[in-house]
Amino acid sequence: MHLAVIGGSDAGISAALRARELDPSVDVTVVVADAYPNFSICGIPYYFSRDVHPWQSLAHRTHADLEATGMRLRLDTLATGIDVAGRKLTVVDERGTESTIAYDELMVGTGASPSTAGIAGLDALGAADGVHLLHSMGDTFALEEYLDARQPDTAVIVGAGYVGLEMAEALTTRGIRVTQVQRGPEVLSTLDPELGSLVHDELTRHGVDVVTGTRVERVSKTGGTLTVLGLRDGATFERTADLVLVVVGVRPNTSLLTDAGARTGAGGAAVVDEQMRTGLPHIWAAGDGIVTHHRLLGVTYLPLGTTSHKQGRVAGENAIGGDARFTGSLGTQVVKVFDLVAARTGLRDSEARAAGYAPRSNTAVADDHKAYYPGATPISIRITGNTDNGVLLGAQLVGSRGAEVAKRVDTYATALHHGMTVDAMSDLDLSYTPPLGSPWDAVQVAAQSWVRSTA
Amino acid sequence: MHLAVIGGSDAGISAALRARELDPSVDVTVVVADAYPNFSICGIPYYFSRDVHPWQSLAHRTHADLEATGMRLRLDTLATGIDVAGRKLTVVDERGTESTIAYDELMVGTGASPSTAGIAGLDALGAADGVHLLHSMGDTFALEEYLDARQPDTAVIVGAGYVGLEMAEALTTRGIRVTQVQRGPEVLSTLDPELGSLVHDELTRHGVDVVTGTRVERVSKTGGTLTVLGLRDGATFERTADLVLVVVGVRPNTSLLTDAGARTGAGGAAVVDEQMRTGLPHIWAAGDGIVTHHRLLGVTYLPLGTTSHKQGRVAGENAIGGDARFTGSLGTQVVKVFDLVAARTGLRDSEARAAGYAPRSNTAVADDHKAYYPGATPISIRITGNTDNGVLLGAQLVGSRGAEVAKRVDTYATALHHGMTVDAMSDLDLSYTPPLGSPWDAVQVAAQSWVRSTA
Structure with missing residues (x-):
């Protein structure tokens, strides 16, 4: 039995590890597009904040660790085509040499690529110009090189999601004056604005210039100066900087699967069932390239590292004859922004309403521990419940680092x-x-x- | 409707608050034996460590807060008898004056008293002699007075449960050399010894002299010196000290209920059903004086503040006509000992086996967060599961303060x-x-x- 895996990130490696764990007789080949298998993409901002060094320590497991499990890694190798009927994969190595890999089962974990949200000018400007995306170790090295070489004083970060916020902290820590530009009315749009505003305040307190309600339309370069142009309240927004970082989400990489005949669904991601079957014979898929089964929303697209690990594990088990099932995401997420921690699980009011529930949301503030004991801090907790039957639909939490917010959201996630x-x-x-x-x-x-608020 | 409540601690106040919350027309009288209603008994060790001051801040709610809810408090008033048929309570106030309180419904939350575990000499020695129990605010004042007046250099703490460990930390913090004597083979006997030993090490690291496997038989005083005598490995154990603190658990206070005809059960506690009915007409009970409905053990005796709050809330709701149910304890507990946090929920292997399960336990060590990010620390986690059906039976965790151990045990508790x-x-x-x-x-x-350990 030969299991081929495309992709060396969370989904691919999880699948390979699970297959080898369950059946050490299974031959596993992992095709990795770059030289950095099993790197923690979520850790990249902490490399820039210099909490993590050297960059090699970002690997969940080293190359040697991975090979010790018995899997074979083909690094710097791009999968370019799948022969479904012939159960063969076409790959191209770093020297441009094409070859084929025969498989019994194939697991595709091609992940996602950074979106550019239709911002003009990004095609013409690259890392050397000071315009950066941030998703891979290659992006990481390019940005670090730029930071070292140019020592920028100012940066505009387009986007205020998880990576945007973490990078605002990282660059601020390095002494760069950061402007954070967000399209929506508040940063961290995965939270309701009343909680997002607490994160906004934390950014401001640490010197980040936060500009919300602003749609970035163009990035241009004149002489040595980058200019970010956009619209804010109908007026022109313009900001110059030495560095522009665009972190506005991702889009699924599906061409390999769709070229082979797979369908796409929510978010343009490849369709799989809860067992990670693509519908193509002997082809499984997992991770940021596929749709997400969600316990409250049905099928959606919600790429998260935790989900990729789970889906990859399911795919790896099933590819070698197992009967595992991905029981569904709740979209549980947490981010540290300076000294604040913001978390969520399940649905917000607006999301629940859009999904056909009859939600009601209520915010309470409760101390993390007894007020009489030193260091108690308030946690803002916004709960969304279903007024039809009282069922919990979601929770959002914002509190200080040290207030165990990250694990308190897990209690809600487990309850959900x-x-x-x-x-x-x-x-x-x-x-x-x-x-x-x-x-x-x-x-x-x-x-x-x-409960009292609904009485 | 007049609800009388006996007891001003967790169960009694919770019942009174719940009744007033649900129906502000209900007349509520709370009979409190001392002058300290709604004090946080669990916080007393932090008064001695001087983390908490003044002592008044140990109140969950002030007297004024409580009265603002509309309940009436009768402080320094001891309930001495219940006339079940006549629905009357006999009470004696601080001047020794007896009176009666008529009620429609009665909720009894008389709690527990410190056990002395059959140690000889304790009857003759009291706080003025330097021999202390620690359960009430009265005990607290007596110990603080002794500490202030005598400035003891050395203390023997008999018992190494939650209060014993917290007091070992508190007295050490105050510069007192502490010997901690424990009957069982390891401190914190609510954990398996392999995890308890981590707590033992933490005590030792902070200068506490830990003596396990030692049964204390007698405390005596000669001249100004207290002597603790016991047996260790068949040999005599003897230690002198300026202060002896006996914290070896509690026994339920049931005489008021049993004199009225209530039955006792597990641990000698008064029997109630899951709705907090005593079986006596119009009489409810909750807290450390009653048996504990446990989700995995059935009916047992496991007094905990969190449980008292829940039971009191159920009793308060039902006493005024509600239909609430205490869904059962899992014995979830956590304690901070210096820089370590130890927690448990559910059953340990031996407890599960005694209860008729077919358990298997396995200990793993996992970092609290990614090792590449600064400050990662290992958490030792011992899981007990049922080999018959794979069902989780319990978890024990020990890790550093800051490792979110207290809320990680909650994920297990919610899963359980x-x-x-x-x-x-x-x-x-x-x-x-x-x-x-x-x-x-x-x-x-x-x-x-x-799961791997059972494969």
Whole structure:
């Protein structure tokens, strides 16, 4: 049995590891487009903040670790075509030499590429000009080289999602004056604005110039100066900088699958079922290139590293004859922005309404631990529940680093997984000691506040 | 409708608050034996460590806060008898004056008292002698007075449970040399010894002299010197000290209920059903004086503040005509000991076996967050699962303060609440960002390790 895997990031490596774990007799080849298999893309901002060094430590596992599991890696090798009927893969190595790889089962984890959101001028400007995208280790090296060589004083970051916020922190830490430009009304548009504004305040407190409600239309370069042009409240927005970083999301890489006959669905991603079957014989797929089964939304597109790990594991198990199932995402996410942590799971009010639920949302503020013990800090918790049946639909949390926000969202995620009512969360036997919690934990205080708000 | 409540601690106040919240027309009287209603008993060690000051801030709510909810408090008033048929309560105030309180419904939350574990000499020695128990604000004032007046250099703490460990830290922080004597083979006997030993090491690292496997038989005083005598490995154990603190657990206060005809059950606690009915007409009970409905053990005795809050809330709701149900404890607990946090939920291997399960336990060590990001620390996680069906039975965790151990145990508690299999925990969509987690969170890494250990 030969399992070929395309892609050396979360989904591909997870599939390869799972197959080898379950059946060490399975031959596994992983085709990796670059020389950096199993690198933690989520860690890249911390390389720029200099929390992580050298860059090699961003690898979840080293090349040697991976080979020790018995998988074979073909680095700097691009998969260019799939012969579905012949069960063969065409690949091109770094010298341009084409070859074929025969497989019994194929797992495709080609991931996603950075979006440029239709901003004009990006085609003509590249890393050497000071205009950067950030998704791969190649992008990482290009940006680091630019930072070292040019020592920019100012940067415009287009986008205020997870990577944008983390990079605003990283570049600020390096002494660069950052302007963060966001299309929507508030940063971190995955949270409701009332919670996003807490993140906005944290950015401002650390010197980031946050410009919301601004659509960037063009980036241009005149002489040595980059100019970001856009529209804000109907007026022209213009900002010059030494560096422009565009981090406005991703689009799925699907051409390899669609050329082979696969269908695309939500978000333009390749369609798979919950067992990661593409519908093409012997071809499985996982990760940022495919649609996401969501426990509350059905099929959507919501690329996340955690999801890629789970999908990859399912694909790896099933490709060698297993019967695993991806039980679905809840879109659980967390980000640290300077000294603040923002997290969410499930749906916000607007998302729930759009999906046909009858939501109601309520924000409560509860201390992370007993106020009498030093260092207690408030956590803002916004709960969305279904008014039809009281079922929890989602939670958003913003609090200080150290307030255990990242793991408190996990309690909501676990409750959501089981379809709990908001009210029943008061039944959960959660831990308590005065330095770390309260007899009713903050997650329960917020749940009780939601219940009262619907009375 | 007049609801009388006996007891001003967690259960009693929770019942009173719930009744007033649901129906502000209900008349509520709370009979409180001392002058300190709604004080956080769990916070007392932090008063001694001087993290909390003044002592008044240990109140969850002030007297004024409580009265603002519309409840009436009768402080320094001891309930001495219940006339079940006549629905009357006999009370004695601080001047010794007896009176009666008529009620429509009665909720009894008389709590527990410190056990002395049969140690001889304790009857004759009191706070003025330097021999202390620690359960009430009265005990707290007596100990603080002794510490101030005598400035002891040395202390023996008998017991190494939650309060014992927290007091070892508190007294050490105040410069007192502490010997901690524990009957069992390891401190914190609510954890398996292999995890308890991590707590032992933390105590030792901070200068606490830990003596395990030692049964204390007698405390005596000769001249100004206290002597703790016991047996260790068949030999005599003897230690002198300026202060002896006995914190070896509690026994339920049930006489008021049993005199009225209530039955006792597990641990000698008063029997109630899941709706907090005592079986006596119009009499409800909650808190440390009653048996504990446990989701995995059935009816047991496991007094915890979090449980008292939940039971009190149920009793308050039902006493005024509601239909609430205490859905059961999982024994979730957490304690901070110096810079370490130890937590558990559900059952350990031996407890599960005694309860008729077919358990298997496995310990894994996983970082709290990605190793490449500064400050990652290992969490030791011991999972107990049922080999018959793979269902999670319990988890024990020990890690550094800051490793979000207290909220990670809550993920296990929530999973346990829903009867998840250990394997299915890998399906949970938990949050991830490199400074605060991993793509498979530590709780999932430990779950996967358990699954592999049973393969």
